[in-house]
Amino acid sequence: MNTNLYLYTSALRDFLRPRRIAAWLIVALILGAGAMQWSGMMRGTSVTEEYGQITSILTFRMLALASAVFSTAVVSQEVEQKTIVYLLTRPIPRWKLLLGRTLASITAVWLVSAVACVAVSVGVFGGGAGLTNPALGRDLATLALGAAAYGGLFVFFSLIINRSMLVCLIYAFGWETATPNMGGYLYYLSIYSHLQSIADHPAPPSALRAMSAMSGALGGNTLAVSTALSILGGFVVFALGLSMWWFSRFEFVPREDAG
Amino acid sequence: MIVLDHASRWYGQVIGLNDVTCTIPVGITALLGENGAGKSTMMRMITGQLRPTTGTVRIFGLDPFANPEVFRRLGYCPEIDQFYEWMTGRQFVQHLARLQGYSAAEASRRTDETIARVGMADRADRRLQGYSKGMRQRIKLAQALLTDPDVILLDEPLNGLDPVGRREFMDLLAHLALEGKSIVVSSHILFEVEQMTRSILLLHRGRLLATGDLRAIRGLIDRHPHRIRLETPDPRAAASYLANLPFVLEILFDPSGEALEVRTREPDQFYNAVADLAVLHGIPIHGLESPDNNLESVFRYLVNA
Numbered sequence: 001m002n003t004n005l006y007l008y009t010s011a012l013r014d015f016l017r018p019r020r021i022a023a024w025l026i027v028a029l030i031l032g033a034g035a036m037q038w039s040g041m042m043r044g045t046s047v048t049e050e051y052g053q054i055t056s057i058l059t060f061r062m063l064a065l066a067s068a069v070f071s072t073a074v075v076s077q078e079v080e081q082k083t084i085v086y087l088l089t090r091p092i093p094r095w096k097l098l099l100g101r102t103l104a105s106i107t108a109v110w111l112v113s114a115v116a117c118v119a120v121s122v123g124v125f126g127g128g129a130g131l132t133n134p135a136l137g138r139d140l141a142t143l144a145l146g147a148a149a150y151g152g153l154f155v156f157f158s159l160i161i162n163r164s165m166l167v168c169l170i171y172a173f174g175w176e177t178a179t180p181n182m183g184g185y186l187y188y189l190s191i192y193s194h195l196q197s198i199a200d201h202p203a204p205p206s207a208l209r210a211m212s213a214m215s216g217a218l219g220g221n222t223l224a225v226s227t228a229l230s231i232l233g234g235f236v237v238f239a240l241g242l243s244m245w246w247f248s249r250f251e252f253v254p255r256e257d258a259g
Numbered sequence: 260m261i262v263l264d265h266a267s268r269w270y271g272q273v274i275g276l277n278d279v280t281c282t283i284p285v286g287i288t289a290l291l292g293e294n295g296a297g298k299s300t301m302m303r304m305i306t307g308q309l310r311p312t313t314g315t316v317r318i319f320g321l322d323p324f325a326n327p328e329v330f331r332r333l334g335y336c337p338e339i340d341q342f343y344e345w346m347t348g349r350q351f352v353q354h355l356a357r358l359q360g361y362s363a364a365e366a367s368r369r370t371d372e373t374i375a376r377v378g379m380a381d382r383a384d385r386r387l388q389g390y391s392k393g394m395r396q397r398i399k400l401a402q403a404l405l406t407d408p409d410v411i412l413l414d415e416p417l418n419g420l421d422p423v424g425r426r427e428f429m430d431l432l433a434h435l436a437l438e439g440k441s442i443v444v445s446s447h448i449l450f451e452v453e454q455m456t457r458s459i460l461l462l463h464r465g466r467l468l469a470t471g472d473l474r475a476i477r478g479l480i481d482r483h484p485h486r487i488r489l490e491t492p493d494p495r496a497a498a499s500y501l502a503n504l505p506f507v508l509e510i511l512f513d514p515s516g517e518a519l520e521v522r523t524r525e526p527d528q529f530y531n532a533v534a535d536l537a538v539l540h541g542i543p544i545h546g547l548e549s550p551d552n553n554l555e556s557v558f559r560y561l562v563n564a
Contacts, residue, residue, distance in 0.1 A: 003358065003360045006358070010354060010357070010358075014343075017345070019345075081341050082339045085308065085335075085337045088307075088308055088325070089306055089307070089330055089333070089335045090327075090330055091327035091330040091359060091360060092327060092358060093325075251310065253303060253308055
């Protein structure tokens with residue numbers, strides 16, 4: 001195993017340590033149970049529509065939350081606990097260091113989101129039928145792209161802002177809820193809008209305004225799948241490239257030691 | 260191997276290192292200074308974590324900032340006491356060996372070798388979170404020695420080591436220096452430094468105050484009257500002998516009646532005279548110390564000079 005691969009696998013092992021991952025698995029199970037209850041309360045909708053609405057709200061929001069948490073562990077957590085010095089004094093170009101750790105965090109985010117997505121599907125469809133849900137494969141692929149997009153953005157936030165977790169959470173739950181519902185072209189600036197277009201879940205009934213707002217469908221704006229894929233793909237490359245450049249160019253020294 | 264040329268580093272309005280020019284040769288060099296003198300800033304500039312605001316830093320002729328070529332030949336033991344606490348000492352060193360670019364087998368071999376070298380072979384499989392300060396220092400040193408580096412930078416490495424550990428550590432450094440390595444050891448304790456090397460860089464408030472042989476610097480200090488405290492049950496007899504010596508300027512009796520404080524311009528001759536006092540005149544000496552032999556006094560003398 002060469003150094004680049006070791007960099008990725010060792011970071012992934014760290015992100016998937018039982019103590020770190022256990023909470024996410026519990027959240028995934030809670031989402032599955034919540035989805036089952038929620039689905040039971042919905043009337044006048046098919047099970048496929050129910051799954052689409054519930055997973056848009058639960059799984060895709062958890063994706064953003066997990067991205068915020070794991071992305072800050074890529075660099076800023078190492079800076080805060082001061083162990084960054086061991087990484088920065090190894091003969092590894094900084095961009096490779098960042099890329100390896102970011103890819104590991106994206107993988108970890110995807111894994112916990114995928115477990116949540118399967119749990120929601122099982123909860124809505126009721127048992128094994130959830131595993132053969134025709135939308136599941138597409139959602140898992142969308143979650144992978146979403147993990148990369150949020151990961152690229154949040155890692156960049158963590159490089160330029162001290163204690164970036166708050167900013168990431170505001171973006172994930174404030175910006176990402178508000179902008180898809182706004183008029184005009186603001187929804188282009190939301191990762192969530194693009195993910196919803198790619199996942200192509202059925203729109204919620206117009207009577208369910210609250211659900212529409214939470215799933216970003218209030219504005220009724222949608223992008224073509226090919227457009228959403230191109231924009232998100234380009235954004236991932238741009239965000240990761242910018243982060244790698246920034247990390248190579250600037251100093252990352254624990255704050256209290258800087259004096 | 261390490262060259263700083265008018266290197267300065269500012270943190271906003273605060274200066275961390277001020278116009279330092281020096282060359283660090285092969286062998287052990289001590290970077291001596293009080294807390295906040297700029298030792299760690301200088302270490303971080305040499306290890307490529309910080310850039311100089313003005314001037315240049317070169318190591319092996321290269322700019323060290325984020326430079327993998329430099330890190331292949333550099334071992335760094337930081338001052339920080341933070342680790343990946345869930346790992347064992349062996350896992351930690353092996354992890355860093357893998358990041359150094361070694362295969363799993365080679366990393367394992369080097370890990371075993373360096374862990375044995377720092378005397379941690381029997382405790383390396385315990386979790387880092389349970390380590391004492393001294394054990395943590397040894398593990399940090401082990402990771403710095405992994406690559407058999409040409410340049411080794413050790414930031415306050417003796418903190419937390421017991422006397423036996425210090426002795427072993429100093430012996431190890433001496434051995435490494437004999438192998439032709441450049442070793443920079445930072446410390447704020449003059450006594451520690453004197454036991455390791457005579458080559459020092461003396462930093463004070465970011466400035467390089469003195470550089471070179473510690474004895475020469477001591478010579479500068481010794482031009483000033485030096486205070487020496489002598490503990491004896493018979494201070495009057497001791498004083499009557501010492502008062503006749505030409506290099507003794509002043510004698511003060513301690514209120515306890517069991518000590519003297521002497522001011523002299525020739526401390527070396529004075530110490531010889533103390534030996535005569537005990538051996539030839541039979542006056543018991545219970546203690547001998549110089550309040551001026553601390554780092555603060557050295558700085559005071561040099562700044563005033």
